[in-house]
Amino acid sequence: MSPPILSQRAARALGSLRPLQRLAGTPPRQHRHYGAAAGIQTTEAPPVASRPEQAMPRPQLNIWQQAYRPQYYSAIAEIMKLRETYEKDRFIFVKGPKMARLLRGLGASGGDLEALPSVGDRLYRDPTLPFRKTRNGRFCFDFDTQTLRRLEFQPFVLSAEEGFKRHDSGQTRSFDEVEDVLQLNTAFQALCLFKAMIFHGIPIRQRPNFDYSVNHWICTLFSLRTLTTPQLRGEPALEGVHMDGVDHTMTTLLATDNMRSDSAVTFMHDVKEVTGIQLDEANAGLIQGRAQHVDFLDTLLVADYERKHSVSTVYAEDPSRDAHRDMLVFFTRKPVTKDHISSSVDSVVPHKGMPMEIPLFVPGRQQ
Numbered sequence: 001m002s003p004p005i006l007s008q009r010a011a012r013a014l015g016s017l018r019p020l021q022r023l024a025g026t027p028p029r030q031h032r033h034y035g036a037a038a039g040i041q042t043t044e045a046p047p048v049a050s051r052p053e054q055a056m057p058r059p060q061l062n063i064w065q066q067a068y069r070p071q072y073y074s075a076i077a078e079i080m081k082l083r084e085t086y087e088k089d090r091f092i093f094v095k096g097p098k099m100a101r102l103l104r105g106l107g108a109s110g111g112d113l114e115a116l117p118s119v120g121d122r123l124y125r126d127p128t129l130p131f132r133k134t135r136n137g138r139f140c141f142d143f144d145t146q147t148l149r150r151l152e153f154q155p156f157v158l159s160a161e162e163g164f165k166r167h168d169s170g171q172t173r174s175f176d177e178v179e180d181v182l183q184l185n186t187a188f189q190a191l192c193l194f195k196a197m198i199f200h201g202i203p204i205r206q207r208p209n210f211d212y213s214v215n216h217w218i219c220t221l222f223s224l225r226t227l228t229t230p231q232l233r234g235e236p237a238l239e240g241v242h243m244d245g246v247d248h249t250m251t252t253l254l255a256t257d258n259m260r261s262d263s264a265v266t267f268m269h270d271v272k273e274v275t276g277i278q279l280d281e282a283n284a285g286l287i288q289g290r291a292q293h294v295d296f297l298d299t300l301l302v303a304d305y306e307r308k309h310s311v312s313t314v315y316a317e318d319p320s321r322d323a324h325r326d327m328l329v330f331f332t333r334k335p336v337t338k339d340h341i342s343s344s345v346d347s348v349v350p351h352k353g354m355p356m357e358i359p360l361f362v363p364g365r366q367q
Contacts, residue, residue: 058180059109061189063361066107075105079197080363087202090306091268091289096253096297099194103297108190116187117255117296120225120326124176128168131234133225137178140348141196141217141332141360148192149357153177154345156220161341162207163243163308165276170341178223183356188328191252191299192219193360195330198301199248200362205305207247209340210333217247218346222329226264228314229322236264236325237311240278243304246333250301253293258323260315265292266300269308279310293327304331 066072079102086092094102100113123133138151160169182188199217206212228234251266268289273282288307291300302309316323336342350357 058184059186060184060356060358061107061186061193063107063193063359066105069105071105072107075102076197076363078102078105079194083198083202086198086301086303089289090303092198092301093291094299094301096295096299099252099297099299102194103187103190106190106193108187112185112187115181116185117326119182119185119223120255120324122179122181123223123225127173127175128171129238131227131232133227134175135178135182135223136175137183137221138351139192139219139221139356141192141200141219143200143215143217143360143362146360146362147357148189148196148360150183150351150355151218152347152349152351154347157341157345158245159341160275162245163275163305164239164245165242166239169239172345175222177354178221180354180356182223183354189358191250191328192330194299195219195248195250195301195332196360197362199332202303204247204303207245207305207333209337210247211335211337214335216335216348217332218335218348220246220331222327222331224327224329226314226325226327227322228259228316228324230316230320234314234323234325235311236314236327237309240276241269241273241282241308241310242275243308244331246304246331248301248330248332249304249309250299250330250332251293252297252299252328252330254296254326254328256323256325258317258321259325260317260323261294263312263314263323264325265290265312267310267312268302269310271306271308273308275308279312282310293325 078098082092082094103113104110120133123135126132126134136156138154140149140151142149155172155174157172158164158169226234226236267279267282267287268291269282270286270288273286292298293300314323314325335348336346340346
């Protein structure tokens with residue numbers, strides 16, 4: 001497959017890149033290549049993972065323990081209304097204050113909500129985008145066992161055939177792993193529960209080479225910081241109009257600093273739009289919606305194979321200072337078949353080094 005041709009905007013952005021340094025004040029981390037232990041060969045640099053914390057076990061979110069709290073039922077009712085909108089429009093946007101109320105209703109603690117914006121301070125370099133710092137982790141929404149669990153490390157690959165045209169399309173990439181500080185946070189876990197309640201049971205356009213016969217879904221989570229500096233322009237979606245190669249994409253804002261108010265607007269495009277073109281080249285008649293993550297926990301959920309999307313540039317309010325935008329991105333899809341490009345990196349084995357498993361709830365299922 002020949003490499004995709006970069007637009008002038010993308011070429012300019014890549015041409016201005018310089019290697020990023022580890023965040024100031026961040027302690028060095030233990031290098032732990034889980035993929036190598038599993039016999040996975042990759043040309044990418046090994047991921048970096050902090051040693052799992054040895055502190056006392058943290059309380060995890062148990063949705064069934066919320067049954068006697070009135071706020072729980074209010075949250076469920078609101079989520080079911082949002083689900084109706086998602087089924088009709090194929091995307092929803094939830095403002096941060098409402099999302100915070102829903103997460104508390106599902107059992108997220110106030111302390112964990114307050115801690116969530118700081119996870120972007122623990123990110124590491126991205127293997128192909130020097131204006132980005134990244135961690136990722138894999139999870140399984142298992143509706144047979146009604147649990148969400150952490151899966152073992154696997155490299156990541158996304159191809160042009162899946163609707164993603166960029167200079168690194170088709171490359172196998174390895175990322176620094178999501179740590180316990182995020183996956184054991186009850187607000188993060190409540191975000192996962194929220195997503196499960198929205199997408200479970202929604203009929204969708206099916207992608208080729210996905211196994212829709214099984215009752216579980218793979219979620220690849222990215223914790224991202226997009227940086228704009230005096231020497232570097234941050235592009236949340238350098239690839240332009242695209243799909244994420246999954247069934248359901250959810251994006252949640254954690255924090256921004258020095259970001260201009262016209263930055264990082266997300267546009268939803270009809271699937272007929274040309275993949276890989278930049279936003280300023282897009283057909284206005286094919287734009288089907290827009291959203292802008294401004295406040296903590298602003299959240300967008302999109303049916304990925306039914307809506308393409310693009311995101312505008314991160315601009316600095318004060319051009320002499322660095323600006324950043326921290327996001328959680330949840331890619332959720334069915335497991336792939338043997339003919340898919342990700343078939344060799346689609347394990348459902350639980351993570352032994354950093355395990356996590358919590359109960360799920362979806363309407364119509366009993367404990």
